[in-house]
Amino acid sequence: MQRRQFVHSLAGGLAMPAESSAVIGATAVPAAAAATEDEALAYASASELQAQMANGTLSAERLVRACLANIEAIDRNGPQLRSIIELNADALPLAAALDVERRDKGPRGPLHGLPVLIKDNIATADRMQTTAGSLALMGAQAPRDAHLVARLRAAGAVILGKTNLSEWANIRSTRSTSGWSARGGLTRNPYALDRNTSGSSAGSAAAVAAGLAPLAVGTETDGSIVSPASICGLVGFKPTLGLVSRDGVVPIAHNQDTPGPMARSVAEAALLLGVLAGPDARDAATRKAPSNVNYVLQLDANALRGARLGVVRSAFSGNDRIDPIYERALELLQARGAVLVDPVALPPPERYAESELTVLLYELKANLDAYLAEFGQGSAVRTLADVIAFNEQHRFREMPHFSQELLVRAQALGGLKSRAYLDALANNLRWSRREGIDLALRKHRLDALVAPTGGPAWLTDTINGDHHGAGFSTPAAVAGYPHLTVPAGYVNGLPLGLSFVGTAWSDARVLSLGHAYEQASRHWREQSFPATLQIEA
Structure with a gap:
């Protein structure tokens, strides 16, 4: 159909x-x-x-x-995509009031009256829940809007609803099924319903790809914006850490968490980013964030002319069905005037794979307890220990597919002054920033790095969990640097994304490079929601 x-x-x-x-x-x-x-x-x-x-x-x-x-x-x-976990019962009257305001006073800006979906880990002080997909947070009454929600409302956007996600933003288990939450069920991929959406901003990606709303906000700790965007054929942008406030967002790790825009074009992502971004007294990481930046005006369809781009060959899969699609993307970049430095080496992920998880788990315990103390009122939980106990008590509903061993490990850890935590954090920053992205950019005089965002969507498997291949999210995620994914083509009808990664606060430049590639390639397409792939024999 x-x-x-x-x-x-x-x-x-x-x-x-x-x-x-x-x-x-x-x-x-x-x-x-x-x-x-x-x-x-x-x-x-x-x-x-x-x-x-x-x-x-x-x-x-x-x-x-x-x-x-x-x-x-x-x-x-x-x-039945199940991409939206809850609709805003006040959306229609809010829209009607904005129509009256437009008629009487004119629009507030380019988002006036536009519907925006936000991930269900972003607090709203309205009739909607904020649960991170967990039944443990049902009933919680947010005392106020998250900072980014307040900015959206001030810009005249209509918060249409909350999107489904990987429960607790995919930090519960090493064997999780991305896009599944106890509250929302399994989000399905518009390109093939039996394929996974990746996580954790699964609902935001699937909803925009299916044309259910023009814009959505996701959040990322490592790959949770760029991976579902790539797999659902969208533009996804993870900004520099601190460009967008994390206030009111259910946290994992303050050294990696960030909200960001998900849209069908770079221009639309830049439009949304311009509203989301700006300093916030409640989030110290935003103290350097520029405010009132028009990222759309900084887009340049000719941005690739003379741009030096480093090709991260280690992120290529070796799959002879997939790699040629990315080779054609590189050829197009060159045809549009880019100078490719190929290859450019980054430290292998093994340098900081273990230390990344260590930092995430230490920070999860501290950050989640602080969030629940303010935003958990009315729910059954106030601490991470409460969440673990709730999941055990409601195991049949909360853990039918996978467990919570990562939450248990986090709870057993010490505080943020622990030597193990401080050493892990130092290791992360060394290999992702100083001897990673920054070294590569400086050594080769690069504007940005380019690489495959990841592979195509895999078949959803609730028994064994996710079985995705390699991806390119981790270097920028650990460094806290901007990462843009743009549709690059299709394999058997499944989307693939091309990544552009820059150094801290190079967000406008990264967006412009991706925009120039997008204008030359035009790979986005509408959906027909096939039940499975039709693979030719």
Whole structure:
């Protein structure tokens, strides 16, 4: 079944207005026509939607109704992506109020009236839950919005809902199934429903790829934005650590956690980043963050001319079906004027694989306890120890597929003054920054590194857990440096992403390089939600 059949099958359903009609501006249209328009709006860009609202042919309320209808048809029914864990019951009245404001005062900015989905580990002081996918946090009442949510609201965005995720952002078990949470179930991949979405921002990626909303916010500790974005054929951007505040975000590790935008184009990701980014007194890492930067204006379709890019050959898979796609991407970069330094070496991941996990677990215990003390009110838990006990008590619902050995290991550790923690952190920064990315960029006079983001989506396996191949997320994640993934092509219909990585605070340059590649390649495509891959014999 194609997308339009899903949407038309639910015309006049719960997401439609009364009397089976929808409103565009002041014009009522029949439900069947509304369903057709819902489909047309599904993949419209943020700039196209904003232009329609500016000229009066579309209202924010109508746009939100279209998103709700598409969610009902595709996320709740049809292919049942399960990408959205909860809808904002106030989205329609908020959109209507923003329409009135536009009419009376004009728009607040380029996000005015646009629906945005946020990951269910980002706190909102409204009727929605913030649970990180865990039943343990059901009932928690956020005392205030996360900093980034407050910025979205101030910019006039409509928080449409919360997206599903890998529970606890994939820090619970070494044998997890990405995209699964006890609260939301399993998020399914729009490119092949039996394939994994990767994690942990699985729902944000799947929802935007399926056209359920134009923009979404994910979070990353190591790969949780760029990997699901790559696997779902999207643009995903992990900014420099501290560019976007982590206040109000369920934490893992303060030396690696960051929210970031997920969208269908670099321009849309840059648009969203411009609203998310800025200093916050509650997050010391943001003290150097520039504010009020227009990242869209800094995009340059000719940015590749003369740019020096280092090719990280060690990130290539050796798969003769996949590597040629990336070789063509490199050829395109050269054709657009880039100078490739090929290869460029980075320290092998083994240099800091163990120390990375050590830092994550030490910081998880300290950070989560602090978060729960403020944002856990009303839930059954206040500490990591409470979470572990809750999971054991509710094992049938919380741990039907995998356990919580990483949480248990974190709980057994000491504080952040422990020698083991400090040594691990120093090792991480040495091999990821000083003798890693920064050394490579300086030695070869590079603007950025390029590499495959990772492989294609794997078959979901709830018995053995994830079995993805190599990826390129770890160097930038451990260093806290910007990492952009852009669609690079397809293998058997499954997307692959190309990564651009720079040094600290080079976010605008990295986005511009990726934008120039995207404008030359144009690999993004709409979805038809096949149950499985149709592989030719």
